[in-house]
Amino acid sequence: MAYRIIESCVNCWGCEPLCPSNAIQAARPHFVIDGGACTECDGDYADPQCASICPVEGAILDGLGVPVNPPGSLTGIPPEHLVQTMAEIRAR
Amino acid sequence: MALVALDRPLPTPAATPGASGGCSAGGCGSSADKLAQLPEHIRAKVHNHPCFSEEAHHHYARMHVAVAPACNIQCHYCNRKYDCSNESRPGVVSELLTPEQAVKKTLAVAAEIPQMTVLGIAGPGDPLANPERTLATFRALSKNAPDIKLCVSTNGLALPELVGEICEHNIDHVTITINCVDPEIGAKIYPWIFWNNRRIMGMKGARILIEQQQKGLQMLCDRGVLVKVNSVLIPGVNDQHLKEVSRVVKAKGAFLHNVMPLIAEPEHGSFYGLMGQRGPSDEELQALQDECAGDMAMMRHCRQCRADAVGMLGEDRGAEFTLDKVAAMDIDYEAAMKRRAEVRAVIEASRAAQQQGRSQTFIPITSLKRKKPQPAPAASPAARFAVATTGGGVIDQHFGQAREFLVYEATAAGNDLDVRFLAARKVDLYCSGGDTCGDAEDRLAKTIRTLEGCTGVLCSRIGFEPWERLEAAGLVPNGEHAMEPIEDAVAAVYRELLAEGRLDAPAKAVALSA
Numbered sequence: 001m002a003y004r005i006i007e008s009c010v011n012c013w014g015c016e017p018l019c020p021s022n023a024i025q026a027a028r029p030h031f032v033i034d035g036g037a038c039t040e041c042d043g044d045y046a047d048p049q050c051a052s053i054c055p056v057e058g059a060i061l062d063g064l065g066v067p068v069n070p071p072g073s074l075t076g077i078p079p080e081h082l083v084q085t086m087a088e089i090r091a092r
Numbered sequence: 093m094a095l096v097a098l099d100r101p102l103p104t105p106a107a108t109p110g111a112s113g114g115c116s117a118g119g120c121g122s123s124a125d126k127l128a129q130l131p132e133h134i135r136a137k138v139h140n141h142p143c144f145s146e147e148a149h150h151h152y153a154r155m156h157v158a159v160a161p162a163c164n165i166q167c168h169y170c171n172r173k174y175d176c177s178n179e180s181r182p183g184v185v186s187e188l189l190t191p192e193q194a195v196k197k198t199l200a201v202a203a204e205i206p207q208m209t210v211l212g213i214a215g216p217g218d219p220l221a222n223p224e225r226t227l228a229t230f231r232a233l234s235k236n237a238p239d240i241k242l243c244v245s246t247n248g249l250a251l252p253e254l255v256g257e258i259c260e261h262n263i264d265h266v267t268i269t270i271n272c273v274d275p276e277i278g279a280k281i282y283p284w285i286f287w288n289n290r291r292i293m294g295m296k297g298a299r300i301l302i303e304q305q306q307k308g309l310q311m312l313c314d315r316g317v318l319v320k321v322n323s324v325l326i327p328g329v330n331d332q333h334l335k336e337v338s339r340v341v342k343a344k345g346a347f348l349h350n351v352m353p354l355i356a357e358p359e360h361g362s363f364y365g366l367m368g369q370r371g372p373s374d375e376e377l378q379a380l381q382d383e384c385a386g387d388m389a390m391m392r393h394c395r396q397c398r399a400d401a402v403g404m405l406g407e408d409r410g411a412e413f414t415l416d417k418v419a420a421m422d423i424d425y426e427a428a429m430k431r432r433a434e435v436r437a438v439i440e441a442s443r444a445a446q447q448q449g450r451s452q453t454f455i456p457i458t459s460l461k462r463k464k465p466q467p468a469p470a471a472s473p474a475a476r477f478a479v480a481t482t483g484g485g486v487i488d489q490h491f492g493q494a495r496e497f498l499v500y501e502a503t504a505a506g507n508d509l510d511v512r513f514l515a516a517r518k519v520d521l522y523c524s525g526g527d528t529c530g531d532a533e534d535r536l537a538k539t540i541r542t543l544e545g546c547t548g549v550l551c552s553r554i555g556f557e558p559w560e561r562l563e564a565a566g567l568v569p570n571g572e573h574a575m576e577p578i579e580d581a582v583a584a585v586y587r588e589l590l591a592e593g594r595l596d597a598p599a600k601a602v603a604l605s606a
Contacts, residue, residue, distance in 0.1 A: 010172050010173050011161070011188075012161045012162055012163065012172055012217060013161045013162045013217075013222070014161075014162040014163065014164075014217070014221075014286075017162075018289075045289050046289075046290070047289065047290050047291070049289060052286060052289065052290055052291040053162075053164065053286040053291065055163065055166055055172045056172065056173065074166060074283060074284060075168075075283050075363050076283040076284075076293060076294065085367065086367050086368055089328075089364075089367045089368055089369050090367075090368040090369075090370075092327055092328025092329070092369065092370065
């Protein structure tokens with residue numbers, strides 16, 4: 001199984017130096033993961049490194065095509081609480 | 093894009109060094125006065141630094157090179173997706189550079205703008221989350237342009253492990269952004285950090301970040317490196333807490349605290365922007381800066397520039413130095429360094445001359461404050477004036493061309509008149525996209541809104557229509573002090589209005605001041 005970077009990647013270089021398999025390359029329009037080289041960090045780290053530093057929700061998919069960082073997971077706002085949280089913040 | 097270029101005040105690099113007036117202030121406001129009380133070795137380090145010395149920012153230029161794209165934390169005011177060339181705020185860049193490109197660009201800018209004294213690396217990510225790129229740039233520059241000061245700005249997470257190397261490359265200025273010293277507050281600002289190969293969310297992450305920031309600050313101060321602390325003022329989140337932050341960082345040895353307003357608009361795409369978190373008003377910002385001040389120097393002239401800004405503070409000439417333009421330039425580095433030395437000598441001579449001629453005129457506000465019991469009845473009301481200037485410390489800009497105004501406050505107590513610098517206010521608030529961005533409010537209305545709280549406006553010239561609209565908005569326009577030193581002119585206008593009884597005076601003061 002291998003991870004994949006999709007078009008919402010912002011080319012921030014965060015992931016590239018972290019990959020234990022050197023599977024990530026800078027490319028245009030966005031960085032790419034060499035599917036043959038990616039090990040999902042199995043045996044190297046508890047957490048997949050690229051997905052642990054990526055600042056963009058949804059930019060990295062796992063082997064099943066599911067976003068490793070789904071909407072809301074990085075901002076810390078559960079999507080179902082979005083409206084309530086927005087109201088709280090606006091009242092500041 | 094053409095709009096942007098036309099919109100900018102025309103920079104006049106050749107005319108700037110000492111050709112005329114210049115800022116004749118003993119200090120443009122309280123922080124300069126406080127800088128004057130610093131030990132000699134620190135003063136020497138900040139004397140020519142436009143970001144650290146309010147007075148120097150009238151004369152010297154800086155640039156940032158965007159070599160550091162990666163970041164190791166997420167801040168709620170930042171969105172890494174954004175890059176618009178009309179935007180002027182931290183974290184935004186147009187062109188990412190390799191260290192080699194950054195060195196070339198720096199040398200090109202330093203040759204074209206001899207007032208340039210400082211090269212900073214500020215992002216667009218975190219410079220210390222990209223240590224190889226950041227340090228390679230510094231290494232090459234300390235070798236090829238030894239007369240240019242180097243500085244770096246960081247969130248602090250990776251700072252302790254890199255302090256040694258930073259000092260090795262002779263970087264004597266570091267800025268750490270510290271928004272809190274309490275993890276509970278931190279969790280509302282930083283949703284996560286990347287630490288020891290894991291993403292750590294919430295309060296746990298914020299606690300680690302705060303510990304690292306404080307540790308790094310201490311280590312730098314112990315080694316004698318100058319540290320400025322930046323804090324973003326986020327109403328309802330850390331506003332009151334920043335007083336505590338100021339106290340803590342000052343105790344550790346930070347020499348300057350820069351409280352900046354949150355910039356958050358939905359179109360920036362940041363968490364705060366999207367969620368409707370408001371930024372502070374100018375009044376709130378100034379009040380907090382005053383409360384944090386204490387004995388530590390506060391910075392009030394920050395323009396929150398882009399991570400690839402070039403030129404004087406408040407100005408961005410980055411478009412003149414894109415990669416292809418730099419590649420086409422033919423530069424004699426030796427001659428450029430010689431020219432910089434000459435230009436600096438002229439600036440210094442004029443600064444020294446102005447400072448001497450000035451010292452009797454104004455009493456620094458700090459000394460007024462310390463003298464406390466002041467005979468209250470003799471005090472006249474404070475009044476604020478907005479000034480249009482392109483730099484050099486004189487009033488030299490047409491009202492309609494001003495993209496920002498410097499706000500000064502004048503107060504009188506007995507025979508003493510004090511003029512102090514309060515803030516720089518941008519007209520187009522971080523976006524210069526003009527009509528193309530679909531903003532219906534006309535430019536003049538926007539400008540007038542920027543001047544809220546001011547009594548008058550001083551500029552070199554002003555058109556008939558804006559004059560009338562300013563008066564209608566209750567402001568006093570004044571174009572009689574063109575090319576005069578700012579503080580002298582502000583003092584003159586203040587005296588005039590006071591004499592005419594046009595300042596809103598508390599009844600008590602009016603009764604006794606005649």
